[in-house]
Amino acid sequence: MKALMSVAALIGAVGILLLAGMIVDIIPSNTVRLVEGYMPMQVLFELTLFVAGFTGLSYMLGSMGMAVPRFWQGILFWSFILLYLKYRVYPPIPFSVRAMYGTVSLIAVFMWVSANEEDWKKFKQPIMNILDAQTGANKLLRYAYLVLLPILIGGFSYNAMVPKSEEPIELRTVHPAPPASTKVHGKTYTLQTSQNPYRVNLEGKFDQEYSNANIVEQGMGRLMKPNANPWDKDAQGYLKYVREGGEIFFQNCHFCHGDNLNGRGLHAFAFNPIPANFTDPGTIAQLQETFIFWRVSKGGIGLPNEGFPWASVMPPWEQHLTVDEIWKVILFEYWHTGYYPRTWD
Amino acid sequence: MGLVAGKKLFSIMALCAMIGLLLLPIAVSLPTLAMGADAPDAVKKDGEAKVEKGRDVYYKTEGIVAGAPAPKTVDGPRDYPRYNFESRVLLWFANQQHLYYGSFVLAVPIFCMVIEFMGVVTKDKAMAKRYDQLAYDFIKISLTAYSLTAILGGILIFTFLTLYPAFFGYLSSIFRPVMHIYALMFVAESGTLYIYYYGWDKMREGFLKWIHLSMSVILNVIGTLLMFLANSWIGFMMSPAGVDEQGRYLGNIWHVIHTALWNPLNVHRILGNMAFGGGVVAAYAAYKFLASKTDEDRAHYDWMGYIAMALGVAFLIPLPFAGYWLMREVYAYRQQMGITLMGGLLAWLFIIQATMIGILFLSTNYYLWQALGRMRGAEKYQRYIKYLVFVLCCGYLVFITPHTIVMTPAELKAMGGQQHPVLGNYGVMSAKNGGINVIITTTILSFVWYMRGNKVSTVSWSKFGNIFMGCFFGCAYVNIVGLAVLGYYIPANVRVGLSVPQVATTLSCLFFMFALNSFMMKGAKQMGPIEWGKISARSQYALIMLATAFTWMMGLMGYIRSSVRLFWHVNEIMRDNSPWAYTHTVGFAANMISFNVLFFWISILFVFWLGSLGIKKAPVEAKAGVPGGAAQPAGSH
Known part of the structure; x- marks a missing residue:
């Protein structure tokens, strides 16, 4: 047990x-790198290691007669979580999410320190000591708190109320709800039921399974499957159209959306927000192809009211591309990212 | 002897009366339904030229037009008469209060049924008496609330008639064949409830008790049917069926009732009502516990709070799955409706909802951990609570991560785009399914610990059983998290299906581990009795938090469900042309929900106070079974 705790303590330290x-x-x-694609699990794993590490440290310090009081354990652990979220995770997490995480962590610390009466008494002890103020030092501290706490609260209030020149917070709707149907080049498409006409097998028939089986594989990077190379001159059906979609993408879209489709194209950083990152699981992977068809066709200017604050400068591509070209470029985007469009069957 | 026979006769007559009341609306409805179906034929007989056919907007079947089109309303005193106040807010308030009370009075009789049944089957006479008294106390509270529900229902109808006459006129024209059935169901519900309540003492023993118990079943059947009918109206407003594109009724009332969202709404509401009812009763018990002056009272209300919490949580556990089904059906019905809810305009409200769900489970777990404190021998589990806190909070953090993040433009720039490589992954459904299943599985583990808190298994295979349980829970966590990760690599339709094995894993933990634990704890060595009443005050605040979170979440979900129609009274059929056909800001909605919650709790306190007046007048012997430190509520866990 002691050996195990020693290892844990070492990890913690x-x-x-x-x-x-x-x-x-x-x-x-980046000494211990967070690897894109693995980051979500990596963060959870790191936090688990830290909890194990702190348990070990607490155990070791206790066995050496230098136990950290429960009150300070709670405060230090919470501070650690706040610092971890601010300094460890990159790109930086916006304050609103850190505030949510910080609050949950605070609740967690409270639940931990008050899970049983003995722990709760230990946790409360320093607070009670100050309030009771039986010693001179505690009396001094009590007066200090009496002065400092109102100043602190006043400071927070002042900070919250003082006029700021920062741009205001925007609650941007990432996926505004699409209309039931959209009219492109004179034809009406029902978004619920329309399909990409180029998602076809070698016989030219619509085949979702076939196209799903030929998209790139996700892993450490994105790899083409054997015998599924759209740039093979003999490629037919779905793969041929992916190639054609790719050509359209690199002629029109990659300047903003990037050659890796991650929203980091040549012109991307001229905009705020930068263009959509299709490799993120929260974008095209969550949507039907018809949604993308509607967004590509109508562009930023065609966003509905719900799309406030309409922070998109994407052109309405129906003015530059044919319907077929739009469908093909969508085909390519799904193929390249290795995501499957949402379907309901 | 004659007295007993007389009582039996009375009981059987009462039961027959209830069955009669139950069947009455159905009998009345038969010709009505038939008339609804035959009406077009009658038109047909009058002459072929008059027959006009329409296509059902949902079922796509052809039907003969049997109603007027949905009115095209205009903003003005004819269609939208008003006071100098936002009509929608008044309706919101009336509706929400009616729903709170309606849920409560539908849930409590189900509790009574369960508790009365537990009392009947328990061999321990003292325990049986306590259960019976508890069920009686519950129904007494519900009786006052029942009157308030009816009053609030009346207020709601008057509000509709006064402020939205055109819309209400249209809705009642569509549901005309079942409107009076609904009213008659209310009569049946009231009659049954009164016979059930006032017959309690007369049917206290033996065969009569079983008849009394049967009455509670009938009462609940009527209550559930009532709710199904009410649900059909909101189902129709969200996903209309049985009408053509102009909103004309096509003669098939079943199509109008059985809309795309009716069944998921029914299931979700039954579970929600039960969880809510449990929460309210638990909060009542917590309040009484905190106000108690004697150990005896504290013990009684501690026990009452525990039972109510356990019943509420039993229905809370499957509630997220029912919600998931409802959302799936919403997406399948209209993609844009689903996106508005989960990824668009109302997405942030869903994050608030996730936060509230998390609070419910955190409160439940916290209560159970505190409850370990009233058991001798439970210390061996308490030292591991910190690890449960960690697992629970990891699941919670993932569950509440928003997909649409609130941030300043500067933060957006620093993040390098709208998508974050960590938060983006936590913000989608695959991760959230994993998060909520981890939370529920941890809650189940806390329950298992609680159930064995003061016991040591004496079966010969206890070591093996413990290892097996540990492995089972371990594998469950691995499976849930593994499937959540797998969800990122597979097509969306398969990903949606992954929720089934995840839920199955969680439910396996619930049923198998509870069953295994029961076998292991059969004849177990008791380390000491459960010292009812010796629980921390913090636990009672957790119960109050649980109830408040339930109430707030119900208000929130009602608002979300209703506002997803955006500017439609009846989705895609009847447009809302009032000046209030816009979506409120998140802040306004939150304030309004809080106001509704506050009003409900103040009014329910009044109901509790009325109930307590009755208790004070009750004979002393009614308290005979109140648990002290000695008796063990063997069936309570």
Whole structure:
């Protein structure tokens, strides 16, 4: 048990040192890299390691007679989570989400320290000592709190109320609801039922399964499947149309959406927000192809009221591309990202 | 002897009366339904030229037009008469209060049925008496609430008639064949409830008790049918069927009732009502516990709170799955409706909803951990609670991560785009399914710990059983998280289907682990009794938090469900042309929901107070079964 706790304590100590180094900029933030694609699980795994590490540290310090009081354990753990979220995870997490996470962490700490009466008493003890103020030092602290707490609260209030020159927060709707149907080049398409006419097998018949089987594989990078190379001159059916869609994409779209479809094209950083990142699981992977068809056709200017604040400069591509070209470019986007369009059957 | 026979006769007559009341609306409805179906034929007989056919907007079947088109309303005193106040807000308030009380009075009789049944089957006489008294106390509270429900229903109808006459006229013309059935069901519900309540003492023992119990079943059947009918109206407003594009009734009332969202709404509401009812009763018990002056009272209300919480949570556990089904059906019905809800305009309200769901489960777990404190021998589990807190909160963090993030343009720029490589992954359904299943599985684990808190298994295979349980839970977590990760690599339609094995895993933990634990704890060595009443005050605040969160969430979900129609009274059939056909800001909606919650709790406190007046007058012997420290509520866990 002691050996296990020692290992855990070592992990905890190394973790704290690494984080401290990153905060004061002595250690580069990419020393232990967060790998894109694995980041969500990596963050959870790291937090699990830290919890194990802190348990070990607490155990070891306790066995050496240097136990950290429960009150400070709670405060330190919560502070650690806040610092971790701010300095470890990159790109930076917006304040609104950090505030949510911070609140949940605070609740978690409360649940931990008050899970049983003994722990709760231990946690409350320093607070009670100050309130009771039986010693001179505690009396002094009590007066200090009496002065500092109102100043602190006043400071927060002032900070919240003082007029700021920052741009206001925007609650941007990432996926505004589409209309039931859309008219492109004189033809009406019902978004619920329309299909991409180029999602076809070698016999030219609509075949979702066939096209799904030929998209690139996701993993460390995105890899073409064997015998599923759209740039093979003999490619037919779905793969041929993917190639044609790719050509259209690189002639028209990649300047903004990037050659890796991650929204980081040549012109991308001239805009705020930068163009949509199709490799993110929250964009095209969540939508029907018809939704993309509607957005590509109508562009930023065609966003509905719900799309406030209409922060999109995408041109209405129906003015530049044919219907067939739009469908093909959509085909390519799904193929390249390795995502499947949403279907209901 | 004669007295007993007389009682039996009375009971059987009462039961027959209830069955009669139940069948009455159906009997009345038969010719009505038939008339509804035959009416077009009658028109046909009058002359072929008059027959006009229409196509059902949902079922796509042809039917003979048997109603007027949906009115095209204009903003003015004819269609939208008003006071100097927003009519929609008044209607919102009236509707929400009616729904709160309606849910409560539909849920409590189900509790009574379960608790009365537990009392009947329990061999321990003292326990049986306590269960019976508890069920009686519940129904007494519900009786006052029932009157208030009817009053609020009246207020709601008057509000509709006064402020939205055109819309209400259209809706009642569509539902005309079943409107009076609904009213008669109310009569049946009231009659049954009164016979059930006032017959309690007369049918206390033996065969008569079983008849009394049967009455509770009938009462609940009527209540459930009532709710189904009410649900059909909101189902029609969201996903109309049985009418053509102009909103003309096509003669098939079943199509009008059985819309795309009716069944998921029914299931979701039954479970929701039960969880809500449990929460309200638990909060009542918590309040009484905190106000108690004697150990005896504290013990009673501690026990009452525990039972109500356990019943509420039993229905809370499947509730997210029912919600998931409802959302799936919404998406399948109209993609844009689903997107407005989950990814668009109302997405942030869903994040608030996720936060509230998390609070419900956190409160439940916290209560159970606190409850371990009243058991001797439970210390061995308490030291591991911190790990449960961590797992629970990891699931919670993922579950509440928004897909649409609130941020300043500067933060947006720093993030390098709208999508974040961590938050973006947590923000989609695949991760959220994993998150909520982790939360529920952890809650089940907390329950298992609670159930074995003061016991040591004496079966010969207990070591093996413990290892098996540990492995089972471990595998469940791996499976849930693994499937959540897999969800990113497969087509969306398969991904949606992954929720089935995830739910199955969670429910397997619930049923198999509860069953295994029961077998292991049969004849277990008791480390000490459950010391009812010796629980921290924090636990009672957790119960109050649980109830408040339920109430708030019900208000929120009602608002979301209603506002997803955007500017339609009846989706795509009847447009809302009032000046209030816009979606409120999140802040306004939150304030309005909070006001409704506050009003409900103040009014329900009044109901509780009325109930307490009755209790004070009750004979002393009614309290005979109140648990003290000695008796063990064997069936309570």
